[in-house]
Amino acid sequence: MHETTIRFEAAELTLDDESAADPDTGAVPQRTVLSPVTLTLTERRVAVVGANGSGKSTLLKMINGLVAPSGGRVLVNGNCTTRATKRVRRDVGFLFTDPLAQLVMPVVLEDVELSLKASVPRRDERRRRALEILQRLGLEHLARRSVYDLSGGERQLVALATVLAAGQRILVADEPTTLLDLRNNAMLQRTFDSLEQQIVYATHDLDFAAQADRVIVVDHADVVFDGAPDEAVASYRRLALREA
Numbered sequence: 230m231h232e233t234t235i236r237f238e239a240a241e242l243t244l245d246d247e248s249a250a251d252p253d254t255g256a257v258p259q260r261t262v263l264s265p266v267t268l269t270l271t272e273r274r275v276a277v278v279g280a281n282g283s284g285k286s287t288l289l290k291m292i293n294g295l296v297a298p299s300g301g302r303v304l305v306n307g308n309c310t311t312r313a314t315k316r317v318r319r320d321v322g323f324l325f326t327d328p329l330a331q332l333v334m335p336v337v338l339e340d341v342e343l344s345l346k347a348s349v350p351r352r353d354e355r356r357r358r359a360l361e362i363l364q365r366l367g368l369e370h371l372a373r374r375s376v377y378d379l380s381g382g383e384r385q386l387v388a389l390a391t392v393l394a395a396g397q398r399i400l401v402a403d404e405p406t407t408l409l410d411l412r413n414n415a416m417l418q419r420t421f422d423s424l425e426q427q428i429v430y431a432t433h434d435l436d437f438a439a440q441a442d443r444v445i446v447v448d449h450a451d452v453v454f455d456g457a458p459d460e461a462v463a464s465y466r467r468l469a470l471r472e473a
């Protein structure tokens with residue numbers, strides 16, 4: 230059973246919007262990417278839903294210190310994401326929407342082995358473990374392939390393999406199913422189900438969101454609903470359709 234806690238304490242992100250600078254005075258207005266959020270996440274599965282550009286990725290990236298809040302703070306297991314970023318990243322694995330953002334080695338197997346480097350000193354053991362993880366995701370046939378020759382969906386699953394290999398206690402995943410076909414989508418959801426880690430994921434797939442223990446709805450930089458999946462999904466549907 231996971232025992233991890235993510236705490237947002239009035240965490241917000243406000244930026245200077247250079248693109249909207251006043252041509253006469255040069256004054257630069259502020260842009261709110263995320264209004265102050267206070268949340269304590271202890272559930273095993275937390276989904277974040279909301280329209281494009283609503284602030285979901287920003288919220289997720291604050292969990293591993295990829296985005297520093299301009300006000301307030303975010304704590305992971307008591308560690309501040311900006312002051313103790315290294316310790317936080319030992320606890321938080323991040324799965325990007327774009328798998329090429331995290332696949333750094335040219336060959337699939339090498340990429341998974343790289344994630345094991347910190348925890349498994351022996352090379353032969355790393356190889357064995359890397360192959361085991363690929364097998365678990367049904368990807369062993371891709372082990373010797375070039376990352377650049379894979380399809381988008383294959384890459385997304387390999388990226389998941391590299392994050393699982395690193396073995397952090399919390400997994401943050403930004404739209405992890407976007408490139409996946411129906412079968413792999415179901416496989417990824419089953420994999421998430423089987424993991425011990427606490428998982429926080431953003432998704433546009435409302436069925437996937439409904440699998441979570443708690444769902445957060447973000448709209449125009451604000452958390453507008455936070456609660457049970459059924460109610461959250463209904464609230465998001467109402468919101469989205471009202472604006473359609």
Ligand SMILES: Nc1ncnc2c1ncn2[C@@H]1O[C@H](COP(=O)(O)OP(=O)(O)OP(=O)(O)O)[C@@H](O)[C@H]1O
Binds near residue numbers: 244262280282
């Ligand atoms: N560093 C930044 N500078 C300027 N604008 C930013 C920055 N980061 C995010 N934004 C803007 O803030 C808004 C929220 O971005 P975010 O990526 O969090 O949205 P999202 O809900 O994840 O969207 P999507 O569903 O399209 O992935 C967007 O309009 C984005 O362009």
